[in-house]
Amino acid sequence: MNIIILGAGVVGTTQAYYLAKKGYKVTVFERHEGPALDTSYGNAGQISPGYATPWAAPGIPLKAIKWMLEEHAPLAIRPTADLNQYKFMWNMFLNCTSSKYAVNKSRLVRLSEYSRDCLVQLRKDTDIYYENRSLGTTQVLRTAKQMEAIKADIEILEKFNVPYEVLDQDGILKVEPGLKESVHKLAGALRLPGDETGDCFLFTNRLADIAKGMGVEFKFGQNIEDILVEHNKVTGIKANGVVHTADIFVDCLGTYTPFLLKKIGIKAPIYPLKGYSLTAPIIDETSAPTSTILDETYKIAITRFDNRIRIGGMAEISGYNLNLNPKRRKTLEFVTNDLYPGGGDLPKAEFWTGLRPKTPDSTPIIGGTEYTNFFINAGHGTLGWTQSCGSGAYLSDIIAGNKPEIDTEGLDISRYK
Ligand SMILES: Cc1cc2nc3c(=O)[nH]c(=O)nc-3n(C[C@H](O)[C@H](O)[C@H](O)COP(=O)(O)OP(=O)(O)OC[C@H]3O[C@@H](n4cnc5c(N)ncnc54)[C@H](O)[C@@H]3O)c2cc1C
Incomplete structure (x- = not known):
């Protein structure tokens, strides 16, 4: 099963690691030339x-x-x-x-x-x-x-x-x-x-190398411009003018999440x-x-x-x-x-x-959406470094159909409906 992750900050990179650990074939798309060059670069550690x-x-x-x-x-x-x-x-x-x-x-x-x-x-x-x-x-x-x-x-x-x-x-x-x-x-x-x-930039870069060793592919310099949908499924993303398809998609675009999600009718209050x-x-x-x-x-x-x-x-x-x-x-x-x-x-x-x-309630948005194969792991605010590993492990369990190790109450986007 192929999964595309949108964004290679600390959240996208840990998400890639945990999904690869479960045996998925993962590709990460990122507009910068390496991991953690946006908000995950210089946080308080x-x-x-x-x-x-x-x-x-x-x-x-x-x-x-x-x-x-x-x-x-x-x-x-x-x-x-x-x-x-x-x-x-x-x-x-x-x-x-x-x-x-x-x-x-x-x-x-x-x-x-x-x-x-x-x-x-x-x-x-x-x-x-x-x-x-x-x-x-x-x-x-x-x-x-x-x-x-x-x-x-x-x-x-x-x-x-x-x-x-x-x-x-x-x-x-x-x-x-x-x-x-x-x-x-x-x-x-x-x-x-x-x-x-610990230094979040160092962690993300080293984890990206570890993930590469597990088969994860990172595509840098890729500006994601659009998300393509058919009925209640996402079929692909368009990056640098080229469409890429997969079975499952995970949004890890951090602060920039609302722009692309708005195009497919999801209001993410980030x-x-x-x-x-x-x-x-x-x-x-x-x-x-x-x-x-x-x-x-x-x-x-x-x-x-x-x-x-x-x-x-x-x-x-x-x-x-x-x-x-x-x-x-x-x-x-x-x-x-x-x-x-x-x-x-x-x-x-x-x-x-x-x-x-x-997010206005400070809690990240982690979980599924109205599109059966599109998931969100974003909106970690002041705690993205702290919560990255848990968020990645938690969402990997949900994607794999396993029971997560913590209660799911109040974590996905449905709490805003
Ligand atoms: C001053 C400061 C101090 C902080 N201190 C701490 C702390 O001590 N502890 C803690 O836990 N947290 C801290 N944080 C918060 C933490 O840094 C963030 O929550 C975390 O980095 C968010 O990670 P992310 O992966 O969701 O976002 P990002 O790191 O921003 O990753 C999102 C990625 O998506 C990419 N992207 C966006 N749009 C597109 C597009 N259209 N196409 C392709 N790629 C795209 C971006 O380039 C980026 O790399 C701090 C933040 C700041 C600013």
């Missing part, structure tokens, strides 16, 4: 099931108004002429109730925990190395109010048996000694020891949530993070790779634009200097931006 949190949360609408006046705000809104931007914001607003937050968070934790377990197994099966560490995430909290607010998250962590620790300043220094200059600014931390880190990162060489080991620290105030993560740190975060709702805003670089540098002064060589850092494929 966290595999963070413990921090799998919807952006739409109680209190966010009020905070968003406050953030509009702040220099280093985690969220910025730039109005565009695109109606979808307003639809997305309205639907995100509707998800900011406590009850919706709890449902969305539990879906994210379910998939993310499973995904981390799949990644651990994949490492055992392949010996893949991507500057990975299994040393947890430390979510640092600067105020007593933030310490109070994590109680709601802890309830859900307990419900899903996700291990956690609440740390005071001494506890923070034991796991992240590089915070020695700044720990006095912190009220405490929530530590998630089961979280991991909208870009722009983020930025800096990747800096380490100057002083003792002033660098050991794993990931996540600054809850600025929603910025600082992650350790081998000899580099990656500082990632920020959210701009500003449409499909990839301009590098120098103000965002300043914020990333400000938070790094505030927590790890002297840790990274910031003037030498690579500055990057990417468009997270965000």
